[in-house]
Amino acid sequence: MHLTTLLTVIEIAATIAFAMSGLVEATRRKMDIVGVFSVTFVSAFAGGTLRDVLLDRRPLFWVEHTEYIWLVAALVLSAPLLLRSREHHLTDKVMEVVDALGLGLFTISGASLALVAGMPLTVALLLGSITAVFGGVTRDVLCNEIPKVYHDHRPYTLCTLIGGALFIALDQLGVSPHLSTLIGICSISGLRLLALACKWRIPAWPRDTP
Amino acid sequence: MHLTTLLTVIEIAATIAFAMSGLVEATRRKMDIVGVFSVTFVSAFAGGTLRDVLLDRRPLFWVEHTEYIWLVAALVLSAPLLLRSREHHLTDKVMEVVDALGLGLFTISGASLALVAGMPLTVALLLGSITAVFGGVTRDVLCNEIPKVYHDHRPYTLCTLIGGALFIALDQLGVSPHLSTLIGICSISGLRLLALACKWRIPAWPRDTP
Amino acid sequence: MHLTTLLTVIEIAATIAFAMSGLVEATRRKMDIVGVFSVTFVSAFAGGTLRDVLLDRRPLFWVEHTEYIWLVAALVLSAPLLLRSREHHLTDKVMEVVDALGLGLFTISGASLALVAGMPLTVALLLGSITAVFGGVTRDVLCNEIPKVYHDHRPYTLCTLIGGALFIALDQLGVSPHLSTLIGICSISGLRLLALACKWRIPAWPRDTP
Numbered sequence: 001m002h003l004t005t006l007l008t009v010i011e012i013a014a015t016i017a018f019a020m021s022g023l024v025e026a027t028r029r030k031m032d033i034v035g036v037f038s039v040t041f042v043s044a045f046a047g048g049t050l051r052d053v054l055l056d057r058r059p060l061f062w063v064e065h066t067e068y069i070w071l072v073a074a075l076v077l078s079a080p081l082l083l084r085s086r087e088h089h090l091t092d093k094v095m096e097v098v099d100a101l102g103l104g105l106f107t108i109s110g111a112s113l114a115l116v117a118g119m120p121l122t123v124a125l126l127l128g129s130i131t132a133v134f135g136g137v138t139r140d141v142l143c144n145e146i147p148k149v150y151h152d153h154r155p156y157t158l159c160t161l162i163g164g165a166l167f168i169a170l171d172q173l174g175v176s177p178h179l180s181t182l183i184g185i186c187s188i189s190g191l192r193l194l195a196l197a198c199k200w201r202i203p204a205w206p207r208d209t210p
Numbered sequence: 211m212h213l214t215t216l217l218t219v220i221e222i223a224a225t226i227a228f229a230m231s232g233l234v235e236a237t238r239r240k241m242d243i244v245g246v247f248s249v250t251f252v253s254a255f256a257g258g259t260l261r262d263v264l265l266d267r268r269p270l271f272w273v274e275h276t277e278y279i280w281l282v283a284a285l286v287l288s289a290p291l292l293l294r295s296r297e298h299h300l301t302d303k304v305m306e307v308v309d310a311l312g313l314g315l316f317t318i319s320g321a322s323l324a325l326v327a328g329m330p331l332t333v334a335l336l337l338g339s340i341t342a343v344f345g346g347v348t349r350d351v352l353c354n355e356i357p358k359v360y361h362d363h364r365p366y367t368l369c370t371l372i373g374g375a376l377f378i379a380l381d382q383l384g385v386s387p388h389l390s391t392l393i394g395i396c397s398i399s400g401l402r403l404l405a406l407a408c409k410w411r412i413p414a415w416p417r418d419t420p
Numbered sequence: 421m422h423l424t425t426l427l428t429v430i431e432i433a434a435t436i437a438f439a440m441s442g443l444v445e446a447t448r449r450k451m452d453i454v455g456v457f458s459v460t461f462v463s464a465f466a467g468g469t470l471r472d473v474l475l476d477r478r479p480l481f482w483v484e485h486t487e488y489i490w491l492v493a494a495l496v497l498s499a500p501l502l503l504r505s506r507e508h509h510l511t512d513k514v515m516e517v518v519d520a521l522g523l524g525l526f527t528i529s530g531a532s533l534a535l536v537a538g539m540p541l542t543v544a545l546l547l548g549s550i551t552a553v554f555g556g557v558t559r560d561v562l563c564n565e566i567p568k569v570y571h572d573h574r575p576y577t578l579c580t581l582i583g584g585a586l587f588i589a590l591d592q593l594g595v596s597p598h599l600s601t602l603i604g605i606c607s608i609s610g611l612r613l614l615a616l617a618c619k620w621r622i623p624a625w626p627r628d629t630p
């Protein structure tokens with residue numbers, strides 16, 4: 001499969017994963033239909049949009065692929081049926097897996113595009129993380145909360161940095177894009193799921209000022 | 211009147227309308243003068259700025275027309291006099307009309323510019339809504355609130371989508387820009403005022419997850 | 421010293437100053453290490469990034485100078501030691517001076533780059549303020565607070581406007597860039613420190629609507 005096609009497939013899956021997280025959060029806040037739609041769109045598109053704006057890529061990914069917009073809209077409309085057919089406990093578990101997958105997918109898409117655009121390696125690493133995390137941060141800000149990823153002590157951004165660094169290292173070593181992409185995504189998603197399963201916690205900040 | 215001139219007139223009126231909404235909200239939060247200025251500017255300029263950044267239009271509309279900046283500054287400075295001379299109830303009613311007008315104006319300006327830039331129709335529809343709604347969303351985030359448009363169950367974004375779709379359809383059918391612009395603005399502003407007068411409510415999100 | 425070099429030195433010092441403010445705020449919120457890193461980065465880079473996006477400057481300043489990223493990372497990692505070695509009262513005083521310096525530095529960097537890009541004078545004035553204040557505004561939004569600069573009644577944005585106007589006036593009068601830059605920075609930082617020392621307050625907004 002051509003690399004561009006692969007990245008497109010990645011983007012679609014990641015978009016669905018992150019849309020779901022926004023959908024669940026907005027319904028928990030008892031938003032109305034417009035609010036649910038908006039927060040879902042923002043969760044799905046904000047990370048990739050910021051990536052494109054920072055890289056000055058035009059058309060934006062959801063302009064180039066307007067089918068993403070319809071996909072997310074269809075997801076929101078079908079959600080009441082999807083959510084109804086599942087037990088709550090199951091939904092939480094499913095969401096964690098979907099979200100971990102989205103995390104890996106979006107990180108590698110951000111880092112890949114940054115490398116293709118000739119960015120320095122440090123910037124590619126940061127852009128991978130930003131692409132993956134910014135949607136969730138914006139979602140939480142719109143829900144009037146401190147972003148969960150900043151204070152829940154569970155590895156999330158850290159996974160994107162570790163797996164992103166691995167992907168960039170493999171890419172620099174001349175490993176084929178397909179393989180490095182696959183390894184990058186699996187390491188991030190796997191690390192995230194492992195961290196959840198083992199209840200790993202990242203340390204609190206050593207704090208002296210009152 | 212030339213279409214560009216028409217769009218400029220639209221932008222000026224919409225800018226004033228949205229600036230007023232930020233001004234009222236910031237004074238309600240008892241912000242200081244700098245806060246009132248800032249929130250007023252953001253309410254007036256954030257939607258159009260995001261539209262320009264997403265479309266990669268430069269110069270930004272408030273760089274091309276620096277008189278907008280002075281206009282908003284003059285509005286803020288004259289506001290204490292304006293607000294003093296009116297009854298509270300009247301002010302609320304006036305604000306609703308002004309805001310409805312701004313809603314129509316900014317939606318059509320966003321959708322028009324997107325069409326001129328050759329964007330797909332779906333994107334033009336979304337950009338119309340984003341241009342109209344983003345200023346208010348940012349205003350509420352800066353005031354540390356969940357954006358009102360996401361949970362007040364009153365049609366706002368919906369009006370921009372319906373009227374925006376009507377405008378885009380007329381445009382595609384070859385109706386003259388002047389006529390389609392006029393119909394678009396009137397349908398959005400009218401729909402919004404009708405929704406307020408009839409107390410229409412948009413349904414809550416069907417919710418099963420606890 | 422060449423002007424570009426001077427602006428680079430300015431940017432480095434301002435970046436450190438603003439990173440510190442984010443670091444302190446994030447630790448006060450008891451964020452985890454990832455949150456502290458993120459808020460520190462955002463406080464340091466958001467203002468300059470928004471400036472670059474609005475001016476359509478690429479590469480972004482932290483892409484052109486990836487050493488800034490390492491600098492901020494090193495600052496965060498060394499912070500526990502730095503903060504431990506100081507009394508709390510002293511830290512607050514030091515922070516005020518560092519922040520005042522950052523305020524002056526970032527304002528002049530924003531205004532300078534806007535002038536170099538051929539922006540109108542009003543826009544250069546606004547961009548100076550935005551560059552200086554946006555990092556702090558974003559920091560407070562991420563910490564789920566109304567931005568302090570909007571309601572603490574202490575001159576902050578006002579200092580950037582006064583000193584920024586002075587810098588632009590000197591620049592237009594043909595004063596050498598080095599001198600006008602120096603005067604601009606000193607006037608903003610000095611005014612801020614004077615305002616804090618004398619406990620100057622900016623007036624509340626005259627408010628009549630209930």
